[in-house]
Amino acid sequence: MWLSVLSFYLYKTINHYNKLINLSKEDNLSSVLEKIIKELNVNKEEIENLRREIEVLEKSGISHIQKLGLLRYNPFTDVGGDQSFALSLLDGNNNGVVVTSLHGRDQTRWYGKKVVNGEGAEHQLSEEEKKVIKESQNLKIKKR
DSSP states (O other), X not given: OHHHHHHHHHHHHHHHHHHHHHHHTOSSHHHHHHHHHHHHHHHHHHHHHHHHHHHHHHHHHTTSOOEEEEEEEOOOTTSOSXXXXXXXXXXXXXXXXXXXXXXXXXXXXXEEEEEETXXXXXXXXXXXXXXXXXXXXXXXXXXX
């Protein structure tokens, strides 16, 4: 009885071994394992290279426009509708520009102001401009 159980497991093991050898087109199990180890090392190197590339892309992506805010409003009582607006365009460090358009009856004026760290850099910001900058800063970017 004991001999038949051992024979069965030996037969299963040899059959499994032969299937591995036939599928891999190698001569023996040690060459199959060496091939797997080499492929594993190559995959580890490729994964590490991809990690480095992703870090570089993430660092460079901080300087691209990531946060947008738009606020339409009516600054004048004699003009109907919210035809004036403030638009903020900020990067990952809250640097960028806020563009404001004031629409009146006779004219429309455009203003551009530099933003550094979420604050006006060279010019004072209006309440609407501050509000649109704060709105764009509160937007959360979803990461995968």
